[in-house]
Amino acid sequence: xxxxxxxxxxxxxxxxxxxxxxxxxxxxxxxxxxxxxxxxxxxxxxxxxxxxxxxxxxxxxxxxxxxxxxxxxxxxxxxxxxxxxxxxxxxxxxxxxxxxxxxxxxxxxxxxxxxxxxxxxxxxxxxxxxxxxxxxxxxxxxxxxxxxxxxxxxxxxxxxxxxxxxxxxxxxxxxxxxxxxxxxxxxxxxxxxxxxxxxxxxxxxxxxxxxxxxxxxxxxxxxxx
Amino acid sequence: xxxxxxxxxxxxxxxxxxxxxxxxxxxxxxxxxxxxxxxxxxxxxxxxxxxxxxxxxxxxxxxxxxxxxxxxxxxxxxxxxxxxxxxxxxxxxxxxxxxxxxxxxxxxxxxxxxxxxxxxxxxxxxxxxxxxxxxxxxxxxxxxxxxxxxxxxxxxxxxxxxxxxxxxxxxxxxxxxxxxxxxxxxxxxxxxxxxxxxxxxxxxxxxxxxxxxxxxxxxxxxxxxxxxxxxxxxxxxxxxxxxxxxxxxxxxxxxxxxxxxxxxxxxxxxxxxxxxxxxxxxxxxxxxxxxxxxxxxxxxxxxxxxxxxxxxxxxxxxxxxxxxxxxxxxxxxxxxxxxxxxxxxxxxxxxxxxxxxxxxxxxxxxxxxxxxxxxxxxxxxxxxxxxxxxxx
Numbered sequence: 172x173x174x175x176x177x178x179x180x181x182x183x184x185x186x187x188x189x190x191x192x193x194x195x196x197x198x199x200x201x202x203x204x205x206x207x208x209x210x211x212x213x214x215x216x217x218x219x220x221x222x223x224x225x226x227x228x229x230x231x232x233x234x235x236x237x238x239x240x241x242x243x244x245x246x247x248x249x250x251x252x253x254x255x256x257x258x259x260x261x262x263x264x265x266x267x268x269x270x271x272x273x274x275x276x277x278x279x280x281x282x283x284x285x286x287x288x289x290x291x292x293x294x295x296x297x298x299x300x301x302x303x304x305x306x307x308x309x310x311x312x313x314x315x316x317x318x319x320x321x322x323x324x325x326x327x328x329x330x331x332x333x334x335x336x337x338x339x340x341x342x343x344x345x346x347x348x349x350x351x352x353x354x355x356x357x358x359x360x361x362x363x364x365x366x367x368x369x370x371x372x373x374x375x376x377x378x379x380x381x382x383x384x385x386x387x388x389x390x391x392x393x394x395x396x
Numbered sequence: 397x398x399x400x401x402x403x404x405x406x407x408x409x410x411x412x413x414x415x416x417x418x419x420x421x422x423x424x425x426x427x428x429x430x431x432x433x434x435x436x437x438x439x440x441x442x443x444x445x446x447x448x449x450x451x452x453x454x455x456x457x458x459x460x461x462x463x464x465x466x467x468x469x470x471x472x473x474x475x476x477x478x479x480x481x482x483x484x485x486x487x488x489x490x491x492x493x494x495x496x497x498x499x500x501x502x503x504x505x506x507x508x509x510x511x512x513x514x515x516x517x518x519x520x521x522x523x524x525x526x527x528x529x530x531x532x533x534x535x536x537x538x539x540x541x542x543x544x545x546x547x548x549x550x551x552x553x554x555x556x557x558x559x560x561x562x563x564x565x566x567x568x569x570x571x572x573x574x575x576x577x578x579x580x581x582x583x584x585x586x587x588x589x590x591x592x593x594x595x596x597x598x599x600x601x602x603x604x605x606x607x608x609x610x611x612x613x614x615x616x617x618x619x620x621x622x623x624x625x626x627x628x629x630x631x632x633x634x635x636x637x638x639x640x641x642x643x644x645x646x647x648x649x650x651x652x653x654x655x656x657x658x659x660x661x662x663x664x665x666x667x668x669x670x671x672x673x674x675x676x677x678x679x680x681x682x683x684x685x686x687x688x689x690x691x692x693x694x695x696x697x698x699x700x701x702x703x704x705x706x707x708x709x710x711x712x713x714x715x716x717x718x719x720x721x722x723x724x725x726x727x728x729x730x731x732x733x734x735x736x737x738x739x740x741x742x743x744x745x746x747x748x749x750x751x752x753x754x755x756x757x758x759x760x761x762x763x764x765x766x767x768x769x770x771x772x773x774x775x776x777x778x779x780x781x782x783x784x785x786x787x788x
Contacts, residue, residue, distance in 0.1 A: 173616040174607060182576075182625035189632035196639040196652060204650040212479065213657035216665070221472060221479040255476045265477055353679070355663025355733055 219266025219357075220253035227251065227274035227339060231282075234369040237262040249273055249368070251341075260289070261366035264346050269363060273370060274339035281373040282327040284342065290315040291362045299361045302345040306334040315361070326373055340370065416531070421520035421538050425513055428542035428773070429551065435777050449509050449552070451781040455788045456485070457553040463490035464497065464504045464553075468648055472658065480661030483654045487641055488587040489555040508553040516541055516550040519561035519745070525568050526749055533756035536765060537748055545772035546742035548780045548787070556743040559588050563721075563745040566595050570602040570717060578602075579630030587637025590655075591740075594724040596634040598717035603627050605716060664732035673697055676734040692785045696734035700726055703741035710750050718746035736788055 203214065211218035228248040229235065236243055237250070239257045247257065253269035254262040262269075284305070292299045298316035302309055303325060311325040327340070335341060350359030436448045453461065459482050474480035493508035500507050520538045527534040541550050541560075549556040562585045569578040578599055585592025603624070607617045621627070646652040659665075676697035680690070690698075703726040710719035722744045729740050741747060756762045780787050 173612045173620070174610045176620060176623045176626075178623045178625040180625075182629040186625065186628035186632040189629075189636055193632070193635050193639050196642050196646075199646045200642060200652040203646075203652065206650075209651070213654075213660055214651070216660070220477065223473065223478050224471065256478075353675075356665035356667060357663060 218252075219268060219360075220270075222252040222270075223250065225249070225251055225272060227272035227337075229273040229275050229339070229370070231275045231278070232369070232371045232375075234367055236367050237365050238367070254365070261364045264344060264360070264363045267348070267358070267360055268343050268345045269365075270344075271342045271365075271368065272339070273342065274337065277332045277335070277338060277340075278372055279329055279333070281329050282332050282340075283324065283371050283373045283376040284310070284327055284340075284368070285322065285324040285371075286368040287320060287322055287366045288313070288315075289318055289320050289364045289366070290346075292317055296349075299347050299349065301347070301361070301363055304343040304345065305331050305340050307341070307343075308334065315363075320366075327370070342368075417524045417534060418521060420535055421517045421542065424538050424542040425517055428547055429513070431543070431774070432547070432551075432777055435774050436781070439778060446503075446506065449505055452509070452548060452552040453505060454552075454781065454783045459485050460490050460493065460553040460555070461504050461508065463487070464494040464508065468644075472661065475661055477661065479658075481658065483645065483649065483658040484662065486555065486588055486590070486655070487644070488584065488637065489553075489558050492558070493553060505553070509551060512553060512557040513551055515557035515561050519557060519564050522561060522568060523564040523745065523749065525571065526564060527753070530753060530756065532762055533749075533753040536756045536762060537752040539766060540748060540752065540769055543773050544769040545776050546739070547773055548777075549739055549742060554739075555588050556739070559585065559592070559743055560745050562588060562592070563595075564749075566598070567718060567746065570598065573602075573606055575599050575603055575626055575630040576633070579633035582630075582634035583636040585637065586635055587641060590638065591725045591728055593635060593638060594721045594728070596631045597724065598721045599630050599634070600627065601720055602717040605714075659732060662735065664735070666731055667733075669727045669730035672730055672733055673700055676700075693734060695786050696737035699737040699741045700730055700734060703737075703744065703747055706747040706750055709754070710746055713750070715746070715750075718750075722747050738787060 203210070205214070208218070208222050212221040226248050228246070235249055237257050238261050239259055249271045250256065250262055251270050251272035253264050253266050254271070255265050256262065284303075290299060290301070292315040294317045298314045301313045301315065303311050303313065303323070305327050308331045310327055310331065311323075313321060313323050315321060332340060344363055344365075346361040346363050348358045348360050352358050432452075433445065433448050436451060437443050440447075440451070442448070442451075463482050463485055468483060469481040472479050472481040472483075493504055493511055496502075496507035496511045497504045500510075502510075520534075520541060523537065524534060527537070541547065546556075548554075550560070562581055566578045566581040566585065569575075569581060578595065582592060582595035582599070585595055604614070604617050608614070641655065642652040645654040648654070651657060676693040679693040704723060707719045707723040707726065710716075710722060725744045726737075726741065729735075729737065755765045776787065
């Protein structure tokens, strides 16, 4: 014999009320009102880092150090997205790319970007290419085949330097994926460590250190060796 | 004759006594706190009790303390990637810790630690009917909470004590067929942890089982479900806690699911839980059978398997409402990754209860388990205070 239940109006009314509340919240959940960088990193997961709030202050021509303990590193104004904060080995990328934001009055001349870097590349594995972009334009590729220090040096054409609407340079280092995702679902990527960086007016630049740069360069880009 | 020589001469019949099941949690809690404090003082050389509480307060404890002190943070900037903040932490426990601090005039750390211990005692007391008079199993359960290797979760600012209390309360209410109060408890659970939502499934399953017990059929239950306004209301109440939190998050961040999305900072993303489990179990052996240590991945994977096995035991015992709740409580976090799985399994009350019942079934096993738990509690104290990933 089936048990008999008597429905109660007040129970039904409250159940509908709570259900409606849950529906309203669900609608809000599917229609977030957030900034693009938040959406890209946390919701769509199309970006591999969440940008810091930073001024990007940089004095053209001065060297910037990323090594903890060295003079000036504590200002930390350039590290914008995808770089873990400075330690004694410098700043390190953690996703598909790391971006430095440099804000200064851009002169109407070509600039020279130079940086000191290392990676966790191994001699037993294939060489790894890191593509460098400035203001969205590729300016060069640096190949790492071991953990040895590599001095990067590449010219930034004046039209590329002037392309940033905020005035300055967004320097992006695209690092390759070197392994499948681990238990945290994030892809394993090459870790690029930067220890120092400098941008100078190309005409006033000192002779750059020798560096191995590979890959096709865009038209008009000159790599000094 | 027996009246002359028996207990009634020593203890008059009308003398009021506190039942042992009430005293046990209080005694064990006091012994546990004193023991761990003594071990801490001996090993660290610090005698301050607040130092001890501070040393116990690691990982999420700091987050709940900050949440109680300062509320939810703004733009994420925490951790080394600069993408974390405290949106991941559900609000109820921190609200209670804040209120306890306000009322007592103590710091959030001290008031919160006392609150957690009291909530855990309350959880033990409320759980008594679920043991159906098995005193040995009940004692083992209390021993695990206050003197076992997971005692840290139940004595510092973690949600485990509160969630344990609410879970046992919900299942005791379901046992009494009080579905609506169980639903109300579920609303509080979902304001404590996301897995609190799972109690909605338990309510329906328990109601179904009760319907069958009353002579009804599965078909009759489904046919008459729209007349069960008590169940509708019970189930509709469960998500209210979470919805209130989501609504707050929407106004605070613009994203009602910010507490889900921020999990990326902890490396969590929804995937197949079983592939996550397989990855965790095999990660250590990718470069050969190295068994000299157990990695955190392997430890978390094994904890998940143990939890699922105990859920299966609950199902075999016919306790489907508990089984589904626990299985969901494991699979839901496992679908993001295996981190903290030891803590998540240790925080599922039905698993602890069924494990206690099993281990207390044989006296030799029971007497072997007690000192083992105690030794682990003492040995792991330093591991816990040194922020071990295994226990986080």
